[in-house]
Amino acid sequence: MKAGKEQDDIFFMEEAIRLATGHMQAGDGGPFGAVMVQNGEIIARGWNRVTSTNDPTAHAEVVCIRNACAKLETFDLTGCELYVNCEPCPMCLSAAYWAKIECITYGADHLDAAAAGFNDAFIYEELRKGRGDRTMPMKQLLRNDALQTFKLWEEMEDKLEY
């Protein structure tokens, strides 16, 4: 018999896989599902809705993070655990950092995702490169003007940091 935490992990991952499969078959988007857990309870779910909502950022994890934050009325998910049927792409992993998620449990990995036709591995490679070596052309302009806004931010007294 498996210990409680391990049993819970399997339960949450099975739910993430179920969401991925069901919503893919319903035509919502790609085969990805996620659940957010706080204190051993599922507090939010998410699944890929890129094609059905015309939103390239609507990956399962991003949707799940947004739903969890809406429910808890906070932008800080400290203490929350994310379960997802596939290793997050760089967008979703970065979103997990911004949300201050505690840990991530994933099923397939980003190479499995690449084998299934998704760009995860390519984007991981691109982010490891310096700006000038990427396929995405990037150009800097008006840095000094832009820095003025940061200066105003630093001087702002009643700001809410994140």
Place this chain on the structure above:
Amino acid sequence: MKAGKEQDDIFFMEEAIRLATGHMQAGDGGPFGAVMVQNGEIIARGWNRVTSTNDPTAHAEVVCIRNACAKLETFDLTGCELYVNCEPCPMCLSAAYWAKIECITYGADHLDAAAAGFNDAFIYEELRKGRGDRTMPMKQLLRNDALQTFKLWEEMEDKLEY
């Protein structure tokens, strides 16, 4: 006198900086603004709304991409150019790849953002590391079950790829 494209670039960047400053001062969130340009025209705007909407993914670029996609009714922004007052963080840069954006023009860079108190540089460093070396704990579970969903995806005949 500057050439047309260079003048346009400055105009779009000034608008991104104006959005960043104005919405920061209005209390919407951090000091970030973005505009999306298609065929020389601004088709969408975005600004950081993390703290005012309790959404850690509501960075200026993500909001701008979502607005542009809603307007054009597509998840594919091929041919569109993104102007933002600061180099995108890894979440936003990845979102730009997923959206198939043509190129990015930025003002301040991610080290400037770090100096102003944002985690961009830290997350770039984390993404360059292997899974086991990151501060974010990540654990794999039920890979074989997860792969079944990908198999179903590959076999699906009427799927909409992205």
